[in-house]
Amino acid sequence: MAKAIPEVILSCGNDILAMPVIGMGTAYPAADPETDKAAVLEAIKAGYRHFDTAFVYGSEKYLGQAISDAVRLGLIKSRSEMFITTKLFASFAEKDLVVPALNMSLRNLQLEYVDMYIIHWPFKFGGEVKSTPVAKEMVLPLDLKSVWGGMEECKRLGLARGIGVSNFTCNMLQDLLSIAKIPPVLNQLEMSPAWQTKKLNDFCKAKGIHVTAYSPLGGANSRVGDDRVLCSNILEDIAKAKGKTTAQVSLRWVYEQGVSMVTKSNNKERMKQNVDIFDWSLTDEELEKISHFPQRKAVTFASIVGPHDLIVDIDAQL
Numbered sequence: 001m002a003k004a005i006p007e008v009i010l011s012c013g014n015d016i017l018a019m020p021v022i023g024m025g026t027a028y029p030a031a032d033p034e035t036d037k038a039a040v041l042e043a044i045k046a047g048y049r050h051f052d053t054a055f056v057y058g059s060e061k062y063l064g065q066a067i068s069d070a071v072r073l074g075l076i077k078s079r080s081e082m083f084i085t086t087k088l089f090a091s092f093a094e095k096d097l098v099v100p101a102l103n104m105s106l107r108n109l110q111l112e113y114v115d116m117y118i119i120h121w122p123f124k125f126g127g128e129v130k131s132t133p134v135a136k137e138m139v140l141p142l143d144l145k146s147v148w149g150g151m152e153e154c155k156r157l158g159l160a161r162g163i164g165v166s167n168f169t170c171n172m173l174q175d176l177l178s179i180a181k182i183p184p185v186l187n188q189l190e191m192s193p194a195w196q197t198k199k200l201n202d203f204c205k206a207k208g209i210h211v212t213a214y215s216p217l218g219g220a221n222s223r224v225g226d227d228r229v230l231c232s233n234i235l236e237d238i239a240k241a242k243g244k245t246t247a248q249v250s251l252r253w254v255y256e257q258g259v260s261m262v263t264k265s266n267n268k269e270r271m272k273q274n275v276d277i278f279d280w281s282l283t284d285e286e287l288e289k290i291s292h293f294p295q296r297k298a299v300t301f302a303s304i305v306g307p308h309d310l311i312v313d314i315d316a317q318l
Contacts, residue, residue: 098150
């Protein structure tokens with residue numbers, strides 16, 4: 001029987017959202033969409049109901065097809081059982097482009113609305129970008145009032161039940177809160193034992209902004225991360241003592257920080273292991289050991305976009 005995944009209750013405007021605390025990520029899709037669609041269906045069988053995508057991932061279409069197939073196959077009764085997050089790409093981070101961008105994503109997903117729509121990157125591109133790195137003159141600061149006005153319009157139109165941000169610094173969040181009519185409900189950040197981002201997490205909690213962690217295993221088995229988390233002696237010792245895997249120890253640590261998370265695996269057994277973290281806990285001694293984990297960020301914007309001044313400054317604050 002599939003494990004039940006706990007939910008966190010989020011409030012956005014007049015909507016109360018129940019978001020599963022573990023979502024399945026869809027970044028870096030395989031060359032064959034059928035492989036990824038099959039992985040989504042396996043995840044649904046394993047109990048996942050929260051799926052995280054983005055326009056730039058190129059995974060919206062197969063995710064939408066998988067949701068349709070899941071209903072047809074009887075794995076879920078209706079789309080309403082799912083919690084779907086997608087993201088606004090940096091080329092569309094202008095007020096007049098936000099609603100059309102979400103409508104494009106909805107067509108890809110074959111959905112009438114998403115449960116969460118978030119600003120993907122904390123800067124914008126001054127035009128269409130098809131590859132990275134990009135020229136310095138193409139990377140511009142966000143006009144927060146403009147782009148957030150577009151996000152609020154998505155909410156008012158019923159295209160998104162909740163709106164939020166990703167990779168926003170404390171200063172950016174403070175600026176956004178000062179002008180937002182509808183405050184951001186969450187901030188999606190890199191977080192793992194190898195990048196604990198305590199200051200930013202504490203700031204978000206103080207402001208009533210929920211944090212969702214991406215790369216909770218340090219980006220292992222992805223194009224950007226490494227195995228520092230999965231091969232950590234600290235986590236291996238804890239895992240051995242508890243009869244768990246190092247991945248489970250890492251995910252449990254993230255959960256105990258009071259945040260939700262997005263994981264990814266196409267392996268059926270690891271999908272099940274990744275949600276088997278709720279009926280046990282870490283001791284104070286184990287948490288203390290993890291607090292001394294050497295810190296290094298897995299994902300930097302400079303490595304993706306280029307080491308431009310604006311980008312380097314943002315990386316330094318995340």
